[in-house]
Amino acid sequence: DITEQEHMNEQLEQEKERYRIILEQSQDIIFDVDTEKAQYTCSPNFYTKFGREGTPLFAPDGRPRNDQVVHPDDLPALAEMRRRVRSGERTVFGVMRIPTVQGRYIWCRVQTTRISKNDAPLRIVGKIVDIDEEVRRRAELERLSQRDSLTDLYNKTAFRERVMQNLPTTVLNGKTHALLFLDLDNFKALNDSLGHIVGDNALAEAADALKRIFRNADAVGRFGGDEFCVFAIGITRNAITARAESVLQALSMHFEHDGKAVDITASIGIYVFDGSETSYEEALQKADNAQYRAKQLGKNRYVFHDDPLTADELTAAQQ
Numbered sequence: 001d002i003t004e005q006e007h008m009n010e011q012l013e014q015e016k017e018r019y020r021i022i023l024e025q026s027q028d029i030i031f032d033v034d035t036e037k038a039q040y041t042c043s044p045n046f047y048t049k050f051g052r053e054g055t056p057l058f059a060p061d062g063r064p065r066n067d068q069v070v071h072p073d074d075l076p077a078l079a080e081m082r083r084r085v086r087s088g089e090r091t092v093f094g095v096m097r098i099p100t101v102q103g104r105y106i107w108c109r110v111q112t113t114r115i116s117k118n119d120a121p122l123r124i125v126g127k128i129v130d131i132d133e134e135v136r137r138r139a140e141l142e143r144l145s146q147r148d149s150l151t152d153l154y155n156k157t158a159f160r161e162r163v164m165q166n167l168p169t170t171v172l173n174g175k176t177h178a179l180l181f182l183d184l185d186n187f188k189a190l191n192d193s194l195g196h197i198v199g200d201n202a203l204a205e206a207a208d209a210l211k212r213i214f215r216n217a218d219a220v221g222r223f224g225g226d227e228f229c230v231f232a233i234g235i236t237r238n239a240i241t242a243r244a245e246s247v248l249q250a251l252s253m254h255f256e257h258d259g260k261a262v263d264i265t266a267s268i269g270i271y272v273f274d275g276s277e278t279s280y281e282e283a284l285q286k287a288d289n290a291q292y293r294a295k296q297l298g299k300n301r302y303v304f305h306d307d308p309l310t311a312d313e314l315t316a317a318q319q
Contacts, residue, residue, distance in 0.1 A: 027045070027129075027130065028127045028128065028129050029042055029043050029045055029046045029049060029127060029128040029129075030042065030043045030125070030126075030127050031043070031046075031125070031126055031127070031128065032123065032124075032125050033112075033123065033124040033125075033126075034122070034123055035122065035123065035124060036122060042128075046128070049100075049106070049128075049130065050098060050099070050100045050101060050106070051100050051101035051102065052100070052101040068099060069098075070096045070097060070098055070099075071096065071097035071098075071099070071105050073097075074096035074097055077094050077095065077096045078094070078096060080094070081094040081110065081112065085112060085114055085124060088114075088116075089114070090113060090114050090116075091111065091112070091113045091114075092111070092112050092114075093109065093110070093111050094109075094110045095107065095108070095109055095110070095131070095135075096108060096110060098128070106130060106132045107130075107131050107132040107134075107135040107136070108128050108129060108130055108131060108132070109128075109129045109131050110126060110127075110128050110129075111126050111127050111129070112124050112125070112126035113125050113126060145158075146158035148221070148222040150200060150203060150204065150207075150222070151203060151204055151206075151207035151222050152207070153207050153210070153211075153220050153221050153222045153228070154219055154220065154221035154222075155221065155222070156221065156222075156223050156224065158221070159219055159221030159223075159229060159231070160280055162219040162221075162231060163179070163219065163231045163280050163283075164280055166231075166233060167277065167280065168275060168277070169273035169274070169275050169277065170275060171273075171274060171275055174236050174237075175234045175235060175236055176234075176235070176236075176272060176273045176274065176275075177231065177232060177233055177234065177235070177272075177273040178231075178232040178235055178240045178270055178271065178272045178273065179229065179230070179231055179232075179270070179271045179273070179283050179284060179286075179287040180229065180230040180231075180232065180240075180243075180244065180247075180268055180269070180270050180287065180302075181227070181228075181229050181268070181269045181270075181271075181284065181287035181288045181290070181291045182227070182228050182229070182230075182247070182251075182266050182267060182268040182269070182291060183225070183226045183227045183228065183266070183267060183291065184202065184203075184206060184226040184251065184264050184265070184266055185264065185265040185266060185267055185295075185299040185300060186262055186263060186264055186265070187199065187202065187225075187226035187264065189262055190202060190255060190262040190264060193260045193262055194255055194256075194257040194258075194260055194262060195257065198255055198257050201255075202253060202255060202264055203222070203226065205253060206226075206228065206251055206253075206266075207220070207222065207228070209247070209250035209251060210228060210230060210247065210250075212250070213243055213246050213247055213250065214230055214232060214243065215233075217233050217234075218230060218231060218232050218233055219231040219233075229284070229287070237272060237304075240270060240272065241302075244268055244270060244302040245302075247266060247268060247302075248265070248266060248268070248300060248301070248302065251264065251265060251266040252264070252265050252266075252300070253265075265299055265300035266300065267291055267294035267295045267299050267300065267301065267302075268290075268291060268294055268301070268302035268303070269286075269287045269288060269289065269290030269291025269292065269293065269294055269302070269303055269305065270287060270290055270302055270303065270304045270305065271283050271284075271286040271287035271290060271304075271305045272304065272305070272306070286305040287305065289305065290303045290304060290305040290307070291303070293307075297310065
């Protein structure tokens with residue numbers, strides 16, 4: 001009867017109001033996709049979170065669109081979610097970055113649930129959860145676990161992993177990889193004479209210089225004390241020679257404190273990969289041996305592992 005119909009309508013309106021309030025109070029963003037009509041709607045808090053209306057998921061011709069939906073690097077993750085939905089999976093999860101109106105990206109966990117009828121996808125409902133702080137905090141903790149606390153260079157373990165990712169080496173068009181092992185000449189005298197604060201400043205300046213000289217694609221690490229190591233990727237022998245000369249110039253430093261002065265230089269050993277290396281440790285040992293030769297030859301210089309012995313070295317070896 002009419003009274004019962006009015007009661008049902010009232011209940012329906014109450015349910016709609018309750019649902020609206022839940023959406024407004026929730027930090028999660030709820031969305032609804034009608035795949036047959038190529039329509040997409042989402043809760044108002046999308047605008048609150050991203051400063052803009054939800055990006056249409058469909059182009060005018062009804063085909064899915066990608067631009068402005070997620071970070072370009074996350075398009076494969078978005079495509080994989082769509083593939084899994086099309087294949088019939090009921091609930092699908094994905095992690096991707098969604099842009100704000102200012103162009104900043106927020107890491108989000110996206111969940112979709114497929115509502116099907118006769119195996120034909122009619123609707124997809126889901127939610128977007130902001131996990132940006134969690135992802136960035138985890139990334140920062142991972143970064144700190146890989147970094148030297150004083151210089152922010154790779155620590156010894158992380159540096160080894162970085163090199164191992166690029167082995168074995170293939171020489172192509174004269175380009176290969178190179179390992180530079182170096183330490184600072186007179187660093188102990190600097191610490192003893194001017195103090196550890198000045199010593200730490202010298203290490204920080206050396207690290208900054210190495211970061212400037214080598215590309216982002218290269219790995220620069222501190223092995224402890226005044227020892228540093230650089231892994232140069234895809235470089236010629238002439239180019240690595242030029243880089244080594246730049247390092248010598250940059251690490252020729254003068255420090256004064258309380259009327260005392262100490263000059264710092266660097267000794268560098270270089271190993272150029274030729275593809276015959278059996279391990280990272282072998283390459284590192286050869287670079288270290290070359291660095292020892294640089295020290296023995298008078299410091300403030302670089303020596304390649306395969307450089308022939310000098311006359312003085314041959315004489316010493318015969319004695």
